[in-house]
Amino acid sequence: MTTQGKASAANMLTFDIEEWFHANYDGLAMDGAGKETHFRANMDELLRLCSDANAKATFFVLGYIGERYPDVVRAIAREGHDVASHGYGHELAYKQTYEQFYEDVRKSVGILESLTGKPVLGYRAPSWSIVERNLHYLEALEKLGLKYDASVFPVRTFLYGIPDAPTHIHKPRVGGRELDLYEVPMSVMRLAGRNIGYSGGFYFRFFPTFYIKRQIAKANRRGENAIVYLHPREIDPTEHRLELPAKERFIHYYNVGGTKAKLASILHSFRFTSIADHLRQTHGLDG
Template sequence: MRKPNMQDAANMLTFDIEEWFHANYEGLAMDGGGKDSHFRANMETLLGMCRDTGSKATFFVLGCIGEQYPDVVRQIAREGHDVASHGYGHELAYKQSFEAFHDDVKKSVDILQNLTGKPVLGYRAPSWSIVERNLHYLEALETLGLKYDASIFPVRTFLYGIPDAPTHIHKPRVGGRELDLYEVPMSVMNVAGRNIGYSGGFYFRFFPRFVIKRAIRAANARGAESIVYLHPREIDPTEHKLELPPKERFIHYYNVGGTRSKLENLLRSFRFTSIADHLQRHFDLER
């Protein structure tokens, strides 16, 4: 079993649950081409790692994944994890109208709630696609009764990010009004005056283990928490791969072979819980 860190702070573990072909690069069709994926095996690996280390997580599940793998979604909930929405078909939120976004999230929420028998409390946009120009889309989540959003990455990249967004959990303001839901932004570290991610996706695969652990310890030492996020495909170097241009291929697949052991080491080094559990414990979230 894991050893708690020096302050036994509750960091948050999250997974974006989608197939190997779900991506949002320009001109890319999200179609698996009939190939058999390793999805079930990778999900069992992730759930097994959580069991072995006593970790709880938030699984942001696509609605179409719920339709294709209902037994997997039920198992996630049965093992005490937080099942949240990742939308229905991995469409970029800022390419949808407000109404289409609302309907997309609602469709996914309905599917997941019917599968688990429990309310869906949270949402994360595919590819962090809540940005400045569609920040008001958070109002749709409030209308749907969701309690938290985890879609904002306080960085600037060519794909996503709101670099000046708050880096702490807060209730966002839209149109001068505070929304009745929490924003749980992705973790960043400040390097030369610039926010950089360190604990999820490409950043998790890029930075050495000691850098990530040092950043988590620094956050915990100042009373903050870190959020880890990964996709099932990122723990499996043998999974099918998309044909991508060099830059996108580097971002999407760099060091996939080292992700599983790095994640397992972190889960044994720190205490991790789900977003819903963290908000219930430290804020006034009602489940």
């Protein structure tokens, strides 16, 4: 489908910007020291794919990345994309204290704002690690002046999820108080009586292109906006790989060889914008 023939609804495109070794499986050391990375080339390719499809995106960037690749962060901003925080070092939020979480996000926001000269408006937790027991950590984002969070996945998996969380954009309540912060939950569909993802990460790599397009189109017909998310490593089958057990290896690397073409096809079939731009257009977001 050509750009002119895209569906009218604007969906949200997001990328979690981290190195190939950033993962959060038990017993895994996040260390890629001494190994050459394809990070720069993969980022160039993501930016090219966005430009070719006239799509804008939110890039959730680690502070770690900002320190090591400041030129990449500046390039993202220069292309008109939304630069948001992914924390500093890809630590699981639910394994941090509230104080550690606050400092981790504060540090990352400072790094990113110093590079772009623009306020950071949003945050996504590594590995969707805002769950029921640490939902009150969203208060830290509010205190830091952020305007939206995109950390909640309304599913249940062995690693993350709040299965009964609202599936629409909303202002969450913590301790009986509505936060001055939008929650932008990840897209889900109903399958066999439960929520399941379809448009990001493993789900994006697992489901065939036609099926993802069908689900996005269904969401748009309901007046909803689908969210896509991917990592730089997921478009590059030649990138280094972690030594993982069979189940985790399948989840982490299944069909990375087909992801880039699938992403390009979907970007050219629907309109995509950043989370910040979507909230400006639909919820009157300032900033």
